[in-house]
Amino acid sequence: MTTPKISLQDVHKSFGPKQVLRGVTLDVAPGESMVIIGGSGTGKSVTIKCVLGLVHPDAGRILIDGTPAGRDRDAFLARFGMLFQGGALFDSLTVWQNVGFRLVRGKQKMPRAEAREVAIEKLRRVGLNPEVADLFPAELSGGMQKRVGLARAIAAQPEIIFFDEPTTGLDPIMSGVINELIREIVVEIGATAVTITHDMSSVRAIADKVAMLHDGKVRWTGPVGEMETSGDPYLTQFITGSAEGPIEAVR
Amino acid sequence: MAVIGIIDDILASIGRSVIELCRSVGRIVLFILLTLSHLFRPPLYVRELGLQMLRIGYFSLPVVGLTTLFTGGALALQIYAGGARFSAESVVPSIVAIGMVRELGPVLGGLMVAGRVSxxxxxxxxxxxxxxxxxxxxxxxxxxxxxxxxxRVLAATLTLPALVLVGDLIGILGGYAVGVTRLDFSGANYIKVTVDFLEVWDVLSGLVKAAVFGFIVAVMGCYHGYNSGRGAQGVGQATTNAVVTASILILAANYVLTEVFFSA
Structure with missing residues (x-):
């Protein structure tokens, strides 16, 4: 059996009296596209923030390629790319400077002119014209900002990419475009991907496997094709969007 | 029994406030130590530093300049009126100069920059x-x-002394303008008295104060912004807290530094 690319083992996290993660255990295989679904406040974002070290778990183990994160944070984080829910583009930097942010810093930094070329190439890859490169994020539409965020996430060819609600706030057509781009790019660069979403069309477009978080634990996990026939009442209620079922409508 | 209950509540409330204050002080001290530890370890983002020096120093110049200009003028009028009570009108240039460089330049500069930059x-x-x-x-x-x-911390600490030095000069100029045009001082004599009276330490002590105030302004702005709560309300609260704490700490630090530098 191959070592999982990402392995979460009994991860717990509380914020004050609120227990968000109550023992999350999940393995993501190398090159796999895992989509984590679940209601609001079930700990999906906290789970990936724990992997990245943005949030420190209270208990449990997180392994990447079978080993915990070492002391060299920069080297560890250099293996990851992340598309944030709101884009999280730096307002004070132009689009190309956002995309090439990592390229002009750190141990493998390259000259600015070269980084700009790479950034423009990545922008082309996500369907944006080179003219966009010198604009500021505030001058772009929501869909364009997501694409820039995607270009930034893949700029340094990461091994693992996280997508936090990649289609939230986008119209259905733009959502479809972003889903397609994510799928293509993940396959193209051979990365392991973990996506958080509520959008079931995204799940079907992006996922190899699906994990459902409920009440701070992984309630169900399996291939996307088995999702509809799982027989799990929680998963069934979630994917059908029914108000009736074991998941309380008011949380 | 009811009275004891009320006293209990009051004491508990005071206790909670004191504990929260200690926690806040502890968090700020840790933040400062963390910042200082990074200050002496590479890399230093020189481009960011230059940008911040421009934003904090250069763009604060009009605010600080106008503040010290009018304060210098008003100070000259007040000292003249006060000095006239015991026939000491001639002290205007020297007191304006020493007041500006030792106290008003750094404190007003610090407070104005706290409002703007923090x-x-x-x-x-x-x-x-x-x-x-x-x-x-x-x-x-x-x-x-x-x-x-x-x-930001480095830029504010380095630029505030320069800003205050310019502010000192403008403040003295304000006093000079009022002295010459409204109080019948001779221009040449006003400048001579000012230069003869001031000592290097008068100016230097003000610049040291300015550096400390610059550090306070940036650290308070960064601390409250970095730990801001969620949403627009959180950011608004962080902004208010930054200005209030920076202003109070500037005034407190000013007293402590004055005590250290000038107490007999």
Missing amino acids: ASIAAELGTMRVTEQIDALTTLSTNPIKYLVVP
Whole structure:
């Protein structure tokens, strides 16, 4: 059996009296596209923030390629790319400077002119014209900002990419475009991907496997094709969007 | 029994406030230590530092200049009126000069920059926190303290003395303008008395104060912005807290430094 690319083992996290993660255990295989679904406040974002070290778990183990994160944070984080829910583009930097942010810093930094070329190439890859490169994020539409965020996430060819609600706030057509781009790019660069979403069309477009978080634990996990026939009442209620079922409508 | 209950409640409330104050002080001290530890470790983001020096120093010049100009003028009028009570009108140039360089230049400069820069830093970093830009920096292998906090703290600490020096000169100029045009002083004599009276330490002590105030302004702006609560309300609260704490700390530090520098 191959070592999982990402392995979460009994991860717990509380914020004050609120227990968000109550023992999350999940393995993501190398090159796999895992989509984590679940209601609001079930700990999906906290789970990936724990992997990245943005949030420190209270208990449990997180392994990447079978080993915990070492002391060299920069080297560890250099293996990851992340598309944030709101884009999280730096307002004070132009689009190309956002995309090439990592390229002009750190141990493998390259000259600015070269980084700009790479950034423009990545922008082309996500369907944006080179003219966009010198604009500021505030001058772009929501869909364009997501694409820039995607270009930034893949700029340094990461091994693992996280997508936090990649289609939230986008119209259905733009959502479809972003889903397609994510799928293509993940396959193209051979990365392991973990996506958080509520959008079931995204799940079907992006996922190899699906994990459902409920009440701070992984309630169900399996291939996307088995999702509809799982027989799990929680998963069934979630994917059908029914108000009736074991998941309380008011949380 | 009811009275004891009320006293209990009051004491508990005071206790909670004291504990929260101690926690806040502890968090600020840890933040300062963290910032200082990064200040002496590479990399230093020189481009960011230059940008912040321009924003904090150069763009604060009109505010500080106008403040010290009018204060210098008003000070000359007050000292003249006060001095006239015991026929000591001639002290106007020397007292304006010493008042500006030792006290009013650094304190007013610090307070004006606290209002302008502390608020702006807290709002900027608070918005970055709320929109996950600070998390994004971390995922891009960039330490947010090193990239956001260190350049601002260093820039404010380095530029405030320069800003105050210019402010001192403008303040003395304000006093000179009022002295010559309204109080019948001779221009040449006013300048001669000012230059003869001032000692190097008078100016230097003001500049040391300015550096400390610059550090306070930037640290308070960064601390409150970096730890901002969620949403617009959180950012607004962070901005208010930054300005209020920076202003109070400037006034407290001014007293302590004056005591250290000039107590007999």
